[in-house]
Amino acid sequence: MSTLSRRNFIKLAATSSVAGLGVYGCAANAKKKSSGGGHVVVIGGGAGGTIAAKYIRKMDQNIKVTLIEKNADHSTCFMSNWVLAGIRDLDSITHSYDKLASNHDIKIVHDTVTEIDAAGKKVKTAGGKSIAYDRCIVSPGVSFRWDTIEGYDEAASHKVPHAWFAGEQTTLLHKQLQAMSDGGLVVIAAPPNPFKCPPGPYERASLIAHYLKTKKPxxxxxxxxxxxxFSKQGLFTAGWEKLYPGMIEWRSKANDGKVLGVDADKRVAMTEFDEIEADVLNVIPAQKAGHIAEAAGLTDDTGWCPVHHNTWESKIHPGVHVIGDAAIQSPLPKSGYAANSEAKVCAAAVVALLNGEEQSTPSWVNTCYSLIGPNHGISVAMVYNLTAEGKVGKVKGSGGLTPKDGNNALEAVYAKSWYTNIIVDMFS
Ligand SMILES: Cc1cc2nc3c(=O)[nH]c(=O)nc-3n(C[C@H](O)[C@H](O)[C@H](O)COP(=O)(O)OP(=O)(O)OC[C@H]3O[C@@H](n4cnc5c(N)ncnc54)[C@H](O)[C@@H]3O)c2cc1C
Known part of the structure; x- marks a missing residue:
């Protein structure tokens, strides 16, 4: 791919169709480059890491890519709220890395990275491996600030699930909802900003209400x-009034909504002035960058990773790039679609850097769909560009929200289609 065509690739990748089809089609048209090569290690096989690994290989077949992922397969957080409502099962949102590896000749190592030696350009794993790289891309997602809610730690989460990582935790919360009697109270403790998936807790409340309305009214x-x-607040509250009148109550921080403590055995949530006993309690704690980012010294005192947004290269450790939820990317949200867009820009920048070529000026896109009911969808979309100061900025006049009188049934169809498209992009 010439420098010019790579520049076009970045622009197209970032600004193509909100349904995701354009992103995939555009990349498929990219020319394959023959260069001096190099080795890129990608840490984390989620929304950001899979895409960075794949698109480097699509852009330059002489660059070797190793993707290190601790789990054998990946359950997406997106759609995990649908599993709670019984609209999908966990198997349907769990995906293998086999096609990604074989279709693009990516070496996948299932192991946990414990150390990034940025000066020595190598990573070490819990399994005892030491893997050298020319450039490293880190996309480990978030971890919890376990010290922010008294009585709520990892052990307590086995009784009171967070279900903010899809898998066992999703199943645990789903089973607790199934076991609850009709007339029960489900309490969701929503986290402070910034956190993974800004509309996520409110989609969760909606889909739990859908389940309760049909099974335990x-x-x-x-x-x-x-x-x-919170995100898409007007659309969520209008949807709640329409679909679940009187069923969902939201208590803001100013109205004593912030959970300060939890008694996991009794399923009690404590605020400054109140103690609320739940039948099912779901606590989503405050968040920071994934452990390995912190351990590798890639975070600053915010707990997130500062990066140069034209390349997503760390401002702390040159040669290491951070994308996805772990990075400081605002006003881009911590979403799967934003991670996808960041990964494509980062992949193009890494290929350019390894080839000593000029880097392009990137832009990004994000759309977050949420379901309020199985056939009632809403969305928020935005296009972003690089500001003169080298930061991410919103493109004026782009994006927007589902209109109040919009077609929510069609938005629900788009939400399902978005999932199909992003999964094809990530895992094949
Ligand atoms: C309930 C819920 C609903 C959501 N819905 C949507 C949605 O509808 N749309 C949307 O765009 N986004 C959604 N999101 C947000 C989305 O899931 C995240 O923003 C996205 O997954 C971030 O991608 P990432 O690559 O940064 O991290 P992740 O996708 O979380 O991937 C991180 C990967 O790194 C691996 N890993 C971590 N540390 C190591 C290590 N040391 N060694 C090896 N591997 C490691 C993990 O196992 C994981 O596979 C939702 C999130 C939640 C919780």
Whole structure:
């Protein structure tokens, strides 16, 4: 691919169709380059890491890519709220890395990275491997700030699930909802900003309400929030009034909504002035960058990783790039689609850097779909560009929200289609 065509690739990758089809089609048209090669190690096989690994290989077949992922397969957080509502099962959102590896000749190592030696340009794993790289891309997602809610730690999460990583935790919360009697109270403690998937707790409340309305209609959902406003708030509250009147209550931080303590045995959530006993309690703690980012010294005192947004290269450790939820990327949200867009820009920058070529000016796109009911979808979309200061900025006049009188049934169809497309992009 010439420098010019790579520049076009970045622009197209970032600004193509919100349904995701354009992103895939555009990349498929990219020319393959023959260069001096190099070795890129990608840490984390989620929304960011799979895409970075794949698109480097698509852009330059002489660059070897090793993807290190601790799990044998990947359950996506996206759609895990659908599993809670019984609309999908966990198997349907769990994906193998086999096709990604074989279709693109990516070496996949299932191991946990314990150390990144940025000066020596190598990573070490729990399994005892030492793997050298020319450039490293880190996409480990988030970890929890376990010290922010008294009584709530990893052990407590086996009784009171967070279900903020899809898998066993999703199953645990789903089973607790199934076991609850009709007339029960489900309490969701929503985290402070910034956190993975800004609309996620509110989609969760909606889909739990859908499940309760159909199976246990006397039950209620209470959201205790560490914030005073939330993503797509007007659309969510209008949807709740329409589909679940009187069933979902939201208590803001200003209205004593912030959960300060938890008694996991009794399923009690404590705020400053109140103690609420739940039948099912779901606590989503405050967040920071994934452990390996912190251990490798890639985070600053915010707990997230500062990066140069034209390349996503760390401002702390040159040669190491951080993408996805772990990076400081605002106003891009911590979403799977944003991670996908960041990964494509980062992949193009890494290929250019390894070839000593000029880098392109990137832009990014994000769309977050949420379901309020199985046939009631809403979305928020935005296009972003690089500002003169080298930061991510919103493109004026781009994006927007589902209109109040929009076609929510069609938005629900788009949400399902978005999932199909992003999974094809990530795993094949
Ligand atoms: C309930 C819920 C619903 C969501 N819905 C949506 C949605 O509808 N749309 C959307 O765009 N986004 C959604 N998201 C957000 C989305 O899941 C994340 O923003 C996205 O997955 C971030 O991608 P990432 O690559 O940064 O991290 P992840 O996708 O979390 O991937 C991180 C990977 O790194 C691996 N890993 C971590 N540390 C190591 C290590 N040391 N060694 C090896 N491997 C490691 C992990 O096992 C994991 O596979 C949702 C999130 C939640 C919780």
């Amino acid at each position: 006397k039950s209620k959902v209470l959201i205790l929030d560490a914030k005073d406003k």
